[in-house]
Amino acid sequence: RYGQMETEDPIGTATGLAYTAFGGDILSIEVSVVPGKGKLQLTGKLGDVMKESAQAAISYIRSRQAMLGINENFYQTNDIHIHVPEGATPKDGPSAGITMVTALVSALTNKRIRREVGMTGEVTLRGRVLPIGGLKEKTMSAHRSGLTTIIMPKDNEKDLDDIPESIKKDLTFIPVSHMDEVLTHAFVEGD
Amino acid sequence: RYGQMETEDPIGTATGLAYTAFGGDILSIEVSVVPGKGKLQLTGKLGDVMKESAQAAISYIRSRQAMLGINENFYQTNDIHIHVPEGATPKDGPSAGITMVTALVSALTNKRIRREVGMTGEVTLRGRVLPIGGLKEKTMSAHRSGLTTIIMPKDNEKDLDDIPESIKKDLTFIPVSHMDEVLTHAFVEGD
């Protein structure tokens, strides 16, 4: 069922944590990279802030391309599609930023993402990870879905106090302040 | 009469199941592929979610092109038009996703689609089939139109309980969780 952990470690799909008026939820960020001309497509009923977030994710990767082991001309020679299923559900906000970068880097390098990892955090053009809202609700939803590891902004560490111990004991929290740390923990080792 | 089963197994036209304020309905997804420059046209008073659904369908096919037996440069060298008649009726939602992929693959490979098949299901960039709403109403409308086979999301199997036995006995239900299964069952065998 959708809303549950992936059944294998996927390439090009990362699991984000959302916080809406209806509570926490998990969402898949899917990335498809095909030969093209540098067109970026963003679908899944995304709000303006989330679309800008995707553009920042792309720019971050373009500026770190060499360091990330990505082909120099990847942007001009491919079309990139970022889609967030369930297509009828509106989504917005900047907190999927690190999830988008992770899904993009995975699609561009064929590195597998650990399926038990959920993540949330705004990302800047320089890769800093900024705090987000709703950590408690996001964490509870991640727990329900069977995830075991949460990558989160270091600036949200204070919010861990609000999360029930019964949930925290099942989860590993990885507080990060830079995108490099996210990638280190999100990819399957050895990939 | 429109709203009835096709009179022969068509190429480039698949039958979807819609669920609106006025109940269930069937709708044709028509695809035309002509030599061009990679332009995608979407018509038939489609809402934003349905248009995004079409873009996801295209991206899915672009990323699986080799496996689907479709020419490598099909996207850059053709213009693609997806039209959903009756042009005055507003249509929306992601549930025509698998129908769009099926009509597109048929048009691109000249494989015939079984005219007795109706289908409904959201599709993701990776080909997963996600659950939809209104299965009961969609099924009853399919039955009225003379369809005999319904391809539907595996996650909707629980909704089969709500459909009257008198209708179910005339129909074959094919629950699927991936787009590959849809294509296997939608195309005429041997094509």
Added chain:
Amino acid sequence: RYGQMETEDPIGTATGLAYTAFGGDILSIEVSVVPGKGKLQLTGKLGDVMKESAQAAISYIRSRQAMLGINENFYQTNDIHIHVPEGATPKDGPSAGITMVTALVSALTNKRIRREVGMTGEVTLRGRVLPIGGLKEKTMSAHRSGLTTIIMPKDNEKDLDDIPESIKKDLTFIPVSHMDEVLTHAFVEGD
């Protein structure tokens, strides 16, 4: 006077039948094809549905180009303008579909259209002719304007009952279910 039959069999102009809040009317669909780069222009205060209808008309012709005796590269090497005078009157709906295809094919092949013919019907990408509304009012307006032949969707045959005998006796009705039939009856024989 505008709103009357043409004074000779025209090329690139077909007569459609409209049905508005003010009753039936006839309208000219004018097509101009000039050397260009594949630009399509739609004017005459057309609503979104009517514009999509024009795009479906173009796609139908592009996919049947060889069969219709139209040059292979006609679309990339011309600019096409579809205009519907009286420019201040809003027009909408899909029922001018077959009229648009007829005017386009005439302009592209230099075949003359019989000036005594009026027509109405939605067209799909595959050339099916779908039913329309307001046949009675459209027919009465055609009669007033001096037209003698009405091409109409086969699915509207049941609506002929509502038309007064005094009008029907002056008119020839040609019910059609495919675009091929429309063209057969709309063009001047021998052209």
Added chain:
Amino acid sequence: RYGQMETEDPIGTATGLAYTAFGGDILSIEVSVVPGKGKLQLTGKLGDVMKESAQAAISYIRSRQAMLGINENFYQTNDIHIHVPEGATPKDGPSAGITMVTALVSALTNKRIRREVGMTGEVTLRGRVLPIGGLKEKTMSAHRSGLTTIIMPKDNEKDLDDIPESIKKDLTFIPVSHMDEVLTHAFVEGD
């Protein structure tokens, strides 16, 4: 003063007659043609109908280019700007159609337009001249401005009855049904 007749026979500027909520007025249609890439610019606070009217004017000229003595590639090798001063006054409607064609042809052929001529009439893609509203008010405004010749749609001849004799005696009316007649009367003889 603006709102008066030109002081010499101009090239690329024709005088139209407008009818607004504030009564009749005359307006200049200015056309500038400069080497470029086929861009069309429309300014002067023009409404959508008036903009479409300009596009129809251009298409008419493109389809008659040879007959009008205009260079074959004029459209692809020039940028065309149609401007209607006074820039703060909203303008709309199709009745400036024949004025736009006249100003465009003048700019493209360097033929001078008779400065004492005002004109009004919708134009179709095939050059038919369709009737307009407000002939009485337009005529009185033309008279006030010192114009002596009014080119008008043949279908508006019946409206001449409403114009006071004291004004009609100073004016020559030229009723036309096709654009060719407009050009014959608008250009300075011998040009």
Added chain:
Amino acid sequence: RYGQMETEDPIGTATGLAYTAFGGDILSIEVSVVPGKGKLQLTGKLGDVMKESAQAAISYIRSRQAMLGINENFYQTNDIHIHVPEGATPKDGPSAGITMVTALVSALTNKRIRREVGMTGEVTLRGRVLPIGGLKEKTMSAHRSGLTTIIMPKDNEKDLDDIPESIKKDLTFIPVSHMDEVLTHAFVEGD
């Protein structure tokens, strides 16, 4: 302080006179011309009429390029940016037309503009200068700002009566009916 006369005769910046709900004001029209591809950028919270005014200014210059001593390909080989500071203040109307032409010609020819000159007037594609509103308020604001010369439309001469003698005695008014006269008086002699 902004709102005061420039401290030297600038290139590419001309001083316009504005009339808003808050009274008269002066505004700088800044033009930047850099090697590019013919892109025109208009910023400074400009309304639609003022943007169209800028486009008319450009077209006027393109059609007089040789006579103005401007390079033949200036438009295709440069990007042009017209900016009107203070960026947070909305501006609109056609009366900055002659100011825009002046700033553009200065930027394109490196001619210095006399810093003591303010100007107001709509410009047409053919260079005619049309009357504007608010001459009194504009003049008083120009006086406060230290300007000594006002270029204004000849058709506004009648409005000079309304301006207090105490202000008029400090100012030189130059009424003009064509853009050529504006440039003659705006540029530093010998430049």
Added chain:
Amino acid sequence: RYGQMETEDPIGTATGLAYTAFGGDILSIEVSVVPGKGKLQLTGKLGDVMKESAQAAISYIRSRQAMLGINENFYQTNDIHIHVPEGATPKDGPSAGITMVTALVSALTNKRIRREVGMTGEVTLRGRVLPIGGLKEKTMSAHRSGLTTIIMPKDNEKDLDDIPESIKKDLTFIPVSHMDEVLTHAFVEGD
């Protein structure tokens, strides 16, 4: 924590001072320059005035490129992204103008920006620095964030009176009237 001074002197990121309904705040202007085709991207929920401000910043740099030591073709051969984190917070106004120029020049020349410097001021195409609002609130927010130097418009010097002595004693104010002065004081010496 975001909202605090950078931990080292950054390249391509400058600190602006904002004034909103909620008081003063500091904001980072991030610039990313990557090989591309001259595309400018502006993200971070920026209002229209702030976007125009960014365009003016770009044009200023393009017109001074040689003097600033920036490669001649930098604009055509790169894509530039200006992002202002926190992506969910709306931002507007022209007062980030000098901050944007500074961040852009830093990114294009690899010069380090002094991390203890905050700045505010509108910039014109010619590099003049125009006054801004909210200097008091901006200054207090800068002080809270640990900044020690404030670059501000010379025309705002009168507003320094309103700032408490207890804050002023910790801060160095640098009033400027031209962009050159901003760059002189913003970059790390020797860079």
